[in-house]
Amino acid sequence: MYIPRFLTTPIIEKLTVSKKGIIVYGARQVGKTTLASEIIKKLNLKTQVINGDQSKYIDIVTSRDLNKIKSLVAGYDLLFIDEAQRIPEIGINLKIILDNLPSLKVLVTGSSSLDLASKISEPLTGRVWSYHLYPISFSELSTFKNKAELDDNLEERLIYGSYPEIFSYESLFQKQEYLQTVSDAYLYRDLLEFGDIKNSTKIRDLLKLLAFQIGNEVSLTELGTQLGMSKDTVSRYIDLLEKSFIVFRLRGFSRNLRKEVSKMDKIFFYDLGIRNILIDNLKPLKDRNDAGVLWENFLLIERIKLNTSKQDLVSSYFWRTHTGAELDYVEEKNGILYGFELKSGNKTVKVPSGWIKAYPNSHFKCINKNNYLDFILD
Secondary structure, three states, X not given: OOOOOOOHHHHHHHHHHOOOEEEEEOOOOOOHHHHHHHHHHHHOOOEEEEEOOOOOOHHHHOOOOHHHHHXXXXXXXXXXEEXXXXXXXXXXXXXXXXXXXXXXXXXXXXXOHHHHHHHHOOOOOOOEEEEEOOOOOHHHHOOXXXXXXXXXXXXXXHHHOOOHHHHHOOOHHHHHXXXXXXXXXXXXXXXXXXXXXXXXXXXXXXXXXXXXXXXXXXXXXXXXXXHOOOHHHHHHHHHHHHHOOOEEEEXXXXXXXXXXXXXXXXXXXXXXXXXXXXXXXXXXXXXXXXXXXXXHHHHHHHHHHHHHHOOOOOEEEEEEEOOOOEEEEEEXXXXXXXXXXXOOOOOOOOOOHHHHHHXXXXXXXXXXXXXXXXXXXX
16 A cells, blocks of 8 residues: 655655655654655656665765766666665765755655764765654645544554554554564564664663653663663663654753753654554553553654654644643743643643743744644644
8 A cells, every 4th residue: 555655756756856865864764765765766867776785876875986986877868766775884985975966857766864974964064854753644634534434443543553564464463463573573674773782682772761751751870770771871762762753752841940950851652553562552542551652652653654744844843841830841932932732632721821921922822632633734
């Protein structure tokens, strides 16, 4: 089952009118290769395909020898490099290609920014457009499902997540088996290879702890104590998990440091199927005690996907004061603050008096089951 991705159009437009290269980052299994194949099909250009997992052509691509590279791409209009993080010195070699072969269009994908970003950022400054591909968004599903169908689909997304392949399985056993495979075979691969981590046990234990704490502020010191690691090591591991597109942080918003909490972050998962398989819990919502935090995580990541697809420059936070007033989610856009309270039922709440007093020109909205689709759909 192919689900159209929103990145298809902007990438095709950039490849058509710009001489810059395109880099698509994203976790393993989110559909980067499928997206690239669809783009190649639509462009209908003669394409040289190089896979970083295969040795063929790698010596030429890493040679820094312009004549060898020219011989490799001669007669082609588009160069597609998949799993680019596996290719040594990919950044400097892409620079050579983009600087010396301006008529050649270049499309690159990478499953982790752990190594790829450091290889690429300096050599390719001003030479590439970068995009982040997420798991399937509700907005993407809305291109062929109406709101009633999306609402019917909600619980499955909260339990099994939105990796593209999950949509092709009918039985719950197949979905569970797929998520287990992703967790066992792909989730830690880049961390072990590029993050200088010798054993995945500590990372898996850390992820389980984070999975149980979504929606709560996370103490690095407490996590370190539970795992037998230093606070600095825990911080480094979480940074690696972010760069592998497994988790993301939500920081505390503060303009008044005496009253507002800003030292500890909240950690959420890019995909709830991955989160749930990590804690071995794929039970339906009626049998769970974490439905509320699943709902919060779902709304946050879907909102992030929406803002990214619209190319909105938005800073995201949560807000809490030492006296207990709080908002689940805050956006800052063009200097304007928008506060949101995320409720899993149909309940509505009023704006916290502390928030409106501190930020009288801000906006507020309660998001619940009645209006959540307006919050996450364009």
